[in-house]
Amino acid sequence: MTRTATIIVDDRPVTAVAGVSLTAALVGDRRWALRRNPVDGGPRGPFCGMGVCFECEVTVDGVPSVRACLTRIRPGMRVDTGAPDDR
Amino acid sequence: MIVERDVVVVGGGPAGLTAAARLASAGLTVTILDEQPELGGQYYRRPAPEVARRWGDHRREGGELIAEARAAGVECRPGHLVWGLADDGRTLLAEDAAGSPVRLRGRAIVLATGAYERAFPFPGWQLPGVTTPGFAQHLAASDHTPVGERVVLAGSGPFLLPVACSLLALGVKVAGIAEAGTPYRLGRRALGALRHPARLRELAGYVARLARARVPIWQGTVVLRADGRDRVSAVTLAAAARPGLAVRTVEVDALCVGYGFRPQTDLARMLGCEVVTDAATGDAIPVTDAAGRSSRPDVYVVGEAAGIGGAHLAKARGLAAAHAILTRETGHPTPPAEARALARLGHFTALTDALYPSPAQLLDLLLPALPDSTLACRCESVTVGEIRAEATGDVNAAKARTRAGMGPCQGRVCGFAVAGLAGGDTVFPARVPVRPVRISTLLELAAEGETA
Amino acid sequence: MNADVVIVGAGVLGAAAAWQLARGGSRVVIFDRSAPGREGSGTTAGNLHVQAVHTRRPGQEVPLDSARFLPLQRAASDRWESVEDDLETSVELRRSGGFTIAETPDQCQELKEKHTWEAAAGIPTEVLDGDAARAALPLLGPTVAAATWCERDGYANPLKVTPAYLAAAARHGAELVPYAPVREITRRGATWRVTAGEHVVETPVVIDVAGPWLGEIAALAGIRLRMTPVAIQMHATVRAPVTLSHLVQHIGEGLSVKQVTAGNLLIGGGWPAGSLNLAGRSATSTRSLLGNVALAVRVLPFIRDLRLLRAWAGPLAATPDEMPLIGEVPGEPGFLVAGGTYAFTFAPLWGETLRRLAEGAPPPVEIADLGPDRLMTQPMTHEGRQRC
Numbered sequence: 001m002t003r004t005a006t007i008i009v010d011d012r013p014v015t016a017v018a019g020v021s022l023t024a025a026l027v028g029d030r031r032w033a034l035r036r037n038p039v040d041g042g043p044r045g046p047f048c049g050m051g052v053c054f055e056c057e058v059t060v061d062g063v064p065s066v067r068a069c070l071t072r073i074r075p076g077m078r079v080d081t082g083a084p085d086d087r
Numbered sequence: 088m089i090v091e092r093d094v095v096v097v098g099g100g101p102a103g104l105t106a107a108a109r110l111a112s113a114g115l116t117v118t119i120l121d122e123q124p125e126l127g128g129q130y131y132r133r134p135a136p137e138v139a140r141r142w143g144d145h146r147r148e149g150g151e152l153i154a155e156a157r158a159a160g161v162e163c164r165p166g167h168l169v170w171g172l173a174d175d176g177r178t179l180l181a182e183d184a185a186g187s188p189v190r191l192r193g194r195a196i197v198l199a200t201g202a203y204e205r206a207f208p209f210p211g212w213q214l215p216g217v218t219t220p221g222f223a224q225h226l227a228a229s230d231h232t233p234v235g236e237r238v239v240l241a242g243s244g245p246f247l248l249p250v251a252c253s254l255l256a257l258g259v260k261v262a263g264i265a266e267a268g269t270p271y272r273l274g275r276r277a278l279g280a281l282r283h284p285a286r287l288r289e290l291a292g293y294v295a296r297l298a299r300a301r302v303p304i305w306q307g308t309v310v311l312r313a314d315g316r317d318r319v320s321a322v323t324l325a326a327a328a329r330p331g332l333a334v335r336t337v338e339v340d341a342l343c344v345g346y347g348f349r350p351q352t353d354l355a356r357m358l359g360c361e362v363v364t365d366a367a368t369g370d371a372i373p374v375t376d377a378a379g380r381s382s383r384p385d386v387y388v389v390g391e392a393a394g395i396g397g398a399h400l401a402k403a404r405g406l407a408a409a410h411a412i413l414t415r416e417t418g419h420p421t422p423p424a425e426a427r428a429l430a431r432l433g434h435f436t437a438l439t440d441a442l443y444p445s446p447a448q449l450l451d452l453l454l455p456a457l458p459d460s461t462l463a464c465r466c467e468s469v470t471v472g473e474i475r476a477e478a479t480g481d482v483n484a485a486k487a488r489t490r491a492g493m494g495p496c497q498g499r500v501c502g503f504a505v506a507g508l509a510g511g512d513t514v515f516p517a518r519v520p521v522r523p524v525r526i527s528t529l530l531e532l533a534a535e536g537e538t539a
Numbered sequence: 540m541n542a543d544v545v546i547v548g549a550g551v552l553g554a555a556a557a558w559q560l561a562r563g564g565s566r567v568v569i570f571d572r573s574a575p576g577r578e579g580s581g582t583t584a585g586n587l588h589v590q591a592v593h594t595r596r597p598g599q600e601v602p603l604d605s606a607r608f609l610p611l612q613r614a615a616s617d618r619w620e621s622v623e624d625d626l627e628t629s630v631e632l633r634r635s636g637g638f639t640i641a642e643t644p645d646q647c648q649e650l651k652e653k654h655t656w657e658a659a660a661g662i663p664t665e666v667l668d669g670d671a672a673r674a675a676l677p678l679l680g681p682t683v684a685a686a687t688w689c690e691r692d693g694y695a696n697p698l699k700v701t702p703a704y705l706a707a708a709a710r711h712g713a714e715l716v717p718y719a720p721v722r723e724i725t726r727r728g729a730t731w732r733v734t735a736g737e738h739v740v741e742t743p744v745v746i747d748v749a750g751p752w753l754g755e756i757a758a759l760a761g762i763r764l765r766m767t768p769v770a771i772q773m774h775a776t777v778r779a780p781v782t783l784s785h786l787v788q789h790i791g792e793g794l795s796v797k798q799v800t801a802g803n804l805l806i807g808g809g810w811p812a813g814s815l816n817l818a819g820r821s822a823t824s825t826r827s828l829l830g831n832v833a834l835a836v837r838v839l840p841f842i843r844d845l846r847l848l849r850a851w852a853g854p855l856a857a858t859p860d861e862m863p864l865i866g867e868v869p870g871e872p873g874f875l876v877a878g879g880t881y882a883f884t885f886a887p888l889w890g891e892t893l894r895r896l897a898e899g900a901p902p903p904v905e906i907a908d909l910g911p912d913r914l915m916t917q918p919m920t921h922e923g924r925q926r927c
Contacts, residue, residue, distance in 0.1 A: 003137045017231060019135030023222075024230030032215035032318045038778050038802065039468035043317045045215030047465070047500070049222030050129055051122055052203045054495035054523075055465065065523075065777070065846060069222075070124055072135065174813060174826050467801075479717070484574040487581050487698045490801065495777055495848065519823050523777050523846040530836055530843065533829040 007077040014079075022068035022079065023049060023056055034058055034068065035082035043083050058082070088189050092116045092162070094412060095179060095193030097169050097354060100128020101398045102390025103199030104152045105405035106412075111159035113413050118191060119156065120167040120181060122522070126153045128201055129221060130398045134229045145228040145253075164189070170520035172357050177385070179354075180532065186525050188532035195385050195412045198355050198373075199405060202348035202391035205446065206500050207242075207453055208471065210461045211313030212344070220250040220345040227253040234259070235341025239322050241265035241310045243443050244347040248293035255300050262337050264297070265308040265324050267346075267449060270442035272306070308334070309453060313342055330456035346449055349503065350392045356517035358386050365394070367445040369506065369513035378411035379404055387412065450507040463508065464501040466494020474508040483516065485509035495523050542568040542714075544897055545733045545742045547721050547756050548749035549575035551697070552877050554704030555890025556746055556897075558626070561711035563894055568742075569705075569713060570735040572720040572752070576701030579750045580883065582853025584773055584807045585697040586786060586795055587632075588884045589616045590639055590664050590689035591653045596771070596809025597793040597827070603861045605653065607908075609660040611863065611888070614904045616691060618887035626703040630695045631800050637692025637786030638676060640683045640838055646791040647685040653790065654687055664689045678783060680840045692786045694797060697883060704890075721749075724760040731760075731873060744897045747876045751817055751854035753864075757876060757911075762868050764876065765914045767859050770812035770821035772852040774831060776845040778802035787839060794834050796842070804842060806835045812852030821852035855880055858914060865889055866910030867896060876911050 005018040007025060016025035023046045026034065033043035034056055046056035049069045056068040059080040068079075092115075096107045099121035107119040119126065127133045131149025134142075144150055157163060166184030173180060173190065181189040204219040211217065216235065220242065223234040227250075237260045240247045251261050271294060297304065311325040311333050323336045355373045356362055361382035362371040373381050373388040381388050387408040390401035413419050444452065459472025469491040477488040482505060485491060491505045492498030498505065498515040506513045544560050546553045549571035561567045569575075589612060591605045623632050641647045650666060657664045664687045672686035673679045679686070705715055719736035724745060726732070731745045749756040751768035758764075783798040793808030810831045813822035828850050836843045856878040858864050863879035875896050877889045892902045 002141050018137040020230040024232040028232045048219050049225045053500050174824050481574045519850045523848050526845050529832050533833040
């Protein structure tokens with residue numbers, strides 16, 4: 001059995017292997033568009049995965065501008081992206 | 088809070104950890120910091136415990152090195168962003184994970200700030216699902232998560248091969264690897280590398296593995312564009328010799344493109360360490376002696392930050408710096424065998440590099456065919472054409488006029504291309520803060536009173 | 540090569556003068572030691588000051604003579620009105636108004652005096668108490684005890700203004716020569732000979748608008764001017780949703796805050812940089828960074844929740860008495876100088892003034908007391924000239 005954790009992304013539960021990076025949880029859920037570019041409005045998703053590009057910034061537990069790639073998931077963590085999908 | 092140590096090490100990858108462990112085991116007080124939530128750097132990036140338990144640790148030696156550093160008494164501070172320098176020119180200013188300020192002073196400072204991937208724009212590279220190869224590697228190795236189901240890797244350099252192998256191990260369909268150069272044909276340079284079979288064996292192992300999985304390696308091939316709506320759905324490739332002409336379109340749900348690595352030298356430059364521009368790579372390389380000592384006698388630059396060379400060289404450089412510091416602090420001489428090992432490793436790196444096109448050659452190859460409408464600066468959404476219109480040979484003037492490089496990544500992602508387009512200096516000047524820093528942290532630091 | 544005017548320094552003053560002169564039919568050559576507009580004119584915050592500026596930036600020794608300064612500022616402000624039409628492009632000019640705030644009783648008193656001067660200069664400002672100021676701008680913090688509001692305070696993007704002036708000047712035939720440091724300036728009779736890089740130009744008029752190098756350029760011609768260039772620093776936050784549409788300044792401490800078109804908050808106020816480095820890049824000071832940002836948060840608490848993106852330093856071509864410098868050098872016919880702080884606000888006015896002076900016409904505003912004579916020291920010895 002693999003231990004998992006469930007987080008809440010844009011009010012929807014997402015389950016991933018416990019303790020993985022938030023980007024992994026999001027990518028594993030096929031949730032790639034995390035924000036809209038402030039200039040052109042286009043969808044953007046994680047790019048570098050190491051804290052350099054700032055494309056994966058999301059709001060975590062009410063704290064804005066958190067880089068998902070530098071964040072590990074915790075059960076119950078609330079994540080708000082800037083580009084909620086409609087699935 | 089002020090942390091006073093014999094040595095402060097910035098960067099918890101192979102070089103920093105090796106240096107810190109050696110220094111602490113000799114009795115020096117050492118603090119190591121890293122921006123990432125855990126030590127290990129990019130190379131030894133730690134898997135989640137559950138991932139390690141279930142699928143194993145892809146680099147156990149990384150965990151062992153971290154354990155060794157801790158056991159030796161190194162104070163470990165992951166989740167710390169070193170963002171600047173106090174006016175005394177020696178106190179490092181950091182922000183911890185909770186946003187509290189931390190000031191650090193060391194009699195010696197070891198900068199092991201690593202590298203970041205060299206990106207280069209192409210139409211559609213801003214689409215979600217287009218990433219660096221490094222991101223795919225982290226997802227696979229540390230998080231056991233495939234970047235996609237059907238993936239093309241592209242760019243140049245040996246790193247594409249292990250990433251492809253990591254993806255195969257997860258059951259990902261690797262549709263192909265587009266390599267801008269032609270390194271995997273036995274030419275004169277490749278024969279030269281044969282004299283160093285360890286390195287070649289490693290590459291050959293990856294190639295064999297990819298061949299068994301029938302993953303095509305398209306040499307002399309570059310990305311023409313990526314297409315998709317809210318996520319990449321196809322990549323179109325072109326021959327490097329005719330980079331504007333499509334030769335193949337491949338359906339993908341992830342595309343990973345990278346051209347090797349650039350040293351992360353902002354802190355070194357901010358500390359006033361002399362740097363030189365490497366003619367072949369265009370990167371700013373700190374000037375150091377064999378032990379990594381910079382033009383500033385109390386600052387050592389080791390690992391990838393001192394010039395790209397791989398994890399083995401990084402560790403050797405970390406060790407060399409540790410010995411030099413120990414010699415200075417305790418009078419113990421450096422073991423000569425280690426100095427020789429260091430020289431040998433550096434030689435290997437140069438040979439591997441010779442197999443692939445240099446960044447300067449890549450610019451010659453890729454820049455002319457790049458359409459004006461391509462996004463160059465992802466943060467500020469500045470196009471190639473806008474930068475070309477300001478190409479006066481001054482990367483800073485181009486930045487001022489177009490806003491390219493003014494966003495939160497501070498020009499790290501677009502810097503190589505913008506410099507190529509604008510001409511002149513090849514890196515943006517280092518500026519405070521090294522990364523965006525919370526203003527609440529600055530207020531706390533100001534409230535601590537002593538700001539020098 | 541011959542020209543009617545040689546301009547040394549392609550900053551905002553040089554660019555504005557070049558446009559004025561070229562449009563008037565003069566053959567203009569502009570030299571810059573580097574790229575145009577990248578020193579003080581590119582690092583400034585871009586404020587168009589109409590109400591009185593704070594009289595003292597941190598480290599400033601002599602307070603500004605606001606009573607003298609204000610009418611000039613008013614005249615400059617009026618001229619910004621036509622800049623975008625004149626240059627046929629947007630420079631993001633906007634008049635969104637500004638507050639100058641006070642926190643202490645002394646500062647409140649100073650605000651009232653300022654209001655009196657402003658009324659005398661024909662600059663409409665309104666004095667508000669703390670609560671009225673917060674009602675007008677709810678972002679203001681609880682320490683704000685009073686404020687003056689001036690609806691004419693404005694902004695133009697400094698990264699667009701200088702290039703726009705230069706482009707307009709070029710359309711009228713002005714020739715810009717970047718990366719051409721001026722090495723030699725000599726005069727024979729009424730003809731100046733300017734050597735810059737490979738270029739040698741003869742001209743009856745030299746305009747020295749070299750910003751922090753103004754004194755050095757003048758020294759090439761044997762003119763010794765006592766300038767006191769300093770470096771100050773600016774700070775930008777990451778982009779934020781647009782919430783602050785006005786300029787906010789402090790009457791008693793170095794603070795100016797505004798949100799630029801892109802959404803970044805720009806925090807300045809003349810805090811001293813770590814060093815002035817005329818040969819390279821001036822270093823920022825962390826002490827100033829912390830002080831400036833803390834002050835900004837005290838006055839505008841919402842800034843606390845943002846992140847600082849970038850700090851940079853730029854030179855300020857300050858004069859010892861903090862008053863603008865403009866005029867012809869006595870005894871050196873045809874050698875004009877212009878500089879001093881707040882040059883950005885003054886650019887359209889000084890551009891026009893320099894054109895009139897070059898044409899031998901009377902200036903549009905009274906400048907007799909702003910000339911270089913007050914800053915002149917003994918001419919250099921022969922040896923001294925060689926050292927430059």
